[in-house]
Amino acid sequence: QVQLVESGGGLVQTGGSLRLACAASGRTFSMYAKGWFRQAPGKEREFVAAISATGGNQDYADSVKGRFTISRDNAKNTVYLQMNSLKPEDTAVYYCTADTGYYRLRTGLVDYWGQGTQVTVSS
Numbered sequence: 672q673v674q675l676v677e678s679g680g681g682l683v684q685t686g687g688s689l690r691l692a693c694a695a696s697g698r699t700f701s702m703y704a705k706g707w708f709r710q711a712p713g714k715e716r717e718f719v720a721a722i723s724a725t726g727g728n729q730d731y732a733d734s735v736k737g738r739f740t741i742s743r744d745n746a747k748n749t750v751y752l753q754m755n756s757l758k759p760e761d762t763a764v765y766y767c768t769a770d771t772g773y774y775r776l777r778t779g780l781v782d783y784w785g786q787g788t789q790v791t792v793s794s
Contacts, residue, residue: 673696673697673703673769673783674695674783675693675695675767675769675784675785675786676693676695676785676786677692677765677786677788678693679692679788681790681791682791682793683757683792685759686756686757687757688756688757689754690751690752691707691751691752691765691788691790692750693705693707693749693767694747694748695769696748700745700748701724702771703724703783704722704771704773705722705750705767705768705769705776706720706721706730706767706769706770706776706777707719707741707767707768708766708768708779709761709766709790710787711763718778719752719765720752721773721777722750723773726742726743729741730777738754738756739755740752750767757792758792759793760792761792763789764787764789765787765789765790767784767785768784768785769783
């Protein structure tokens with residue numbers, strides 16, 4: 672069983688930066704690939720980024736490529752999402768995900784979801 676708790680959301684101006692963190696419980700944290708999804712008001716949940724269990728592979732949505740960076744620290748049981756050059760269209764609730772299958776993260780058909788953290792980018 673894995674529990675995920677996100678933090679780091681907030682209000683930021685266009686062009687600003689935020690770093691989200693997702694702390695995981697469970698002794699098998701290092702075995703899980705991790706990812707981030709987001710859901711804006713009135714829109715479907717969408718894939719943002721994913722990182723493999725070892726951290727050697729990352730995957731990004733085209734809309735965030737070059738601006739967002741996903742990383743993980745297995746010693747701290749935490750995965751991060753560094754978000755730079757934020758735009759109003761990045762406003763959403765951001766969810767952390769975990770699954771044993773790295774290639775499932777982009778689909779959203781994953782084992783575990785966090786409760787989400789709100790990111791609001793003002794224009």
